[in-house]
Amino acid sequence: MNNLSEKSSDRSSSKVIREVDVAVIGAGTAGQNAFRQASTTTENIVIINDGFWTTVCATVGCMPSKLLIAAAGRAHDAKYSDQFGIHADVRIDGKQVMARVQSERDRFASFVTEQVEGWPADKKISGRAHINKDGLIEVNDELIKANKIIVATGSSPFIPDGWADKLGKTLLTSDNVFELPDLPVSMAVIGAGSVGLELAQAFTRLGVAVTLFNRANRVGGLQDEDINNKAIDCLGSDLTMHLNSEIENVGTQTDENQDLAAFVNYKDKDGRSRQWQGEYVLVATGRRNNIEQLGIENLSVELDDKNRPKDLDKNTGQIGNLEVYIIGDANANIPLLHVASDEGFSAGSAICKDNTDANVRLPAIPLSIVFCEPQIANVGMSLPEIKESGLEYVVGNVSFDNQGRSRVMGVNCGLLHIYGCKKTDKILGASMVGPDAEYITHILAVAITNDMCIKALLDTPFYHPTILEGLRTALRDVQDKMAIPYQSYDTQQDGF
Structure with a gap:
């Protein structure tokens, strides 16, 4: 070459x-x-x-994690439906939970394997x-x-130097956590990025005693401080988090029953030395x-x-x-x-x-989603990128705490920021924590990709009552902060 x-x-x-x-x-x-x-x-x-000749997504990533999250969602809804007047005693069968994760995961992976097996043998080298x-x-x-x-x-998965030897069989990563035959009793999760956050919340909702550690006061990679603070507030209702903590050491020792236990020595946000002990340490410090x-x-x-x-x-x-x-x-x-x-x-x-005849796809608009509940999503330019660019911008926002359909569904915790360009009346990006974030940010991604202005997006229908009406409220807030506000005959928030 x-x-x-x-x-x-x-x-x-x-x-x-x-x-x-x-x-x-x-x-x-x-x-x-x-x-x-x-x-x-x-x-x-x-x-x-x-x-393996499958993909990370099908085998150890997107699909098994969403299967675990789906089980966790069912368990959470069943346990906390009393606000609707529905009371239930919930029993979680950890072995059945993990068996379904593994069998459905293998089903998804088999489709990839089947496709690869159809390729000529002389073109594949293991x-x-x-x-x-x-x-x-x-x-x-x-x-x-x-x-x-x-x-x-x-x-x-990235594992800090020495941790594999120190933790031994108590060490988990996203590459092996889905092979557990049963739900563990307790777990520390190191890292509050997308993987750490999703798995920490899912295992918590399935009855595992989970403690999430992160060295920064940040979750889900959020760079908008208001959205980050709201995410911490929403997620903290059912997830034990030690943010701004510094891991000093990890290892194993025998507990009071002479069983092998993992430990994490750390300094909390106030600089005090602490120790966590439990069954496993899931390292989610990136890849x-x-x-x-x-x-x-x-x-x-x-x-x-x-x-x-x-x-x-x-x-x-x-x-x-x-x-x-x-x-x-x-x-x-x-x-x-x-x-x-x-x-x-x-x-x-x-x-x-x-x-010749090359068909190269242009890079897509940046879009990322964290499938915790409420979901975290970012699309387009981040707020720091916009500030660094020198563009004149406004921030439109909507809270989902009292948004109509969100409150009906009992998922009313969240905040959306849309960053609008004052010069062009177009969307630069958005950051969100809240219900239906995956759908709201997809709509915004389509708008950014197709260079739609705020007025054009507001001229599209928003059905009532939907959580997506919150998007309209944020778009109106953007438009109101522009030089020439968009005049709408319906000024009521969310149409109710």
């Missing part, structure tokens, strides 16, 4: 070298999409994968790839010379891209101090002018499934011969 393809060492020349047009390394969401798309333009292609100094891919006992390489090696041991530097690819590729084309994943594409979680850009899917499609299309 480029000048690297002309190199050949004695060691390499002693083996038979298989030459391909394209080699895809990694068979997760991004890699599979890249392989399928590239296969439409060349048959001389291979995909190399180390580990093994760990390494790129040598000649730019050749070594896998098992084979050498592969690829004209173009797509790296889609994904990511793995790191699986690229360090690949030998990517032998392709003249430079990485920064966080293993992120420099000179990255965020549309295709291409590195500079090299025929090297790094996509999905491997490029540590935006580690979300829909982004990985689009990047895989774009990279697989971009490697068309001479880049």
Whole structure:
């Protein structure tokens, strides 16, 4: 590939070298999409994968976590329906809960496996790839010379140094937590990002004694302080959180029954030393891209101090002018499934011969959702990004604490901020904690993608009574703060 393809060492020349047009390394969401798309333009292609041939989403991510959250939601609604005059005694069968999570998870994963099994056997290689100094891919006992390489090696849970040895079998990550045969008695969750927050609340609602730790006074990656504070207030009603805490040490010791127990030594927000003890410690401190041991530097690819590729084309994943594409979680850009899917499609299309007929997807509007309750969602530009840009903006808001349908449903805790551009009358972004956040932010994403102004969005129908009427209230607040307010004949909040 480029000048690297002309190199050949004695060691390499002693083996038979298989030459391909394209080699895809990694068979997760991004890699599979890249392989399928590239296969439409060349048959001389291979995909190399180390580990399971499904996806992180289906196997250890999106789907099993949502299955657990679904069970937790049923349990929570059953236990706390007394406000509606409905009283019930709830018994949670932990083994049945986890059995359903695993069986349904395996069902989702089987669809991916079935698709992969339909690919030609000679194009699939199971093994760990390494790129040598000649730019050749070594896998098992084979050498592969690829004209173009797509790296889609994904990511793995980040575990702080030494914690794996200290915690031993009491350590959980998102990669193994769904393999538990039964619900644990107690659990510490380290990290209040999307994974930590979702799992901490789900296990809590299923009767597990959970304590959530985070070093910052922040949850769900929120960057709007008002939304963050509201999220902490809403979530704190049924979730024990130690925010602004500093983990000093972790380990195991025998408890009063001589059973092995995990411990977490930490300083609380007031600087006092404390200790938590329990059955498991779930480490949710983020994920790191699986690229360090690949030998990517032998392709003249430079990485920064966080293993992120420099000179990255965020549309295709291409590195500079090299025929090297790094996509999905491997490029540590935006580690979300829909982004990985689009990047895989774009990279697989971009490697068309001479880049003709390439069908590259433009990057989507940033959109992230945390499936806790109430949900947390962000779309478009964040408030810090807007402030840094120098754009003149207004913030429209609505509280869901007294919003009609939200109160009817008993889910009335939340806040939405919409950031409007005063110059263009268009939406720059939004941040939210509240009911139906996944749907509200999708509507806003469509509006931003299609360059809709506030008036155009307000001219669309908002059915009554729905939680989505809260979106209209926030949009009206944006419009009222613009230079020329939108005049509406209906000025009542939420139409009631």
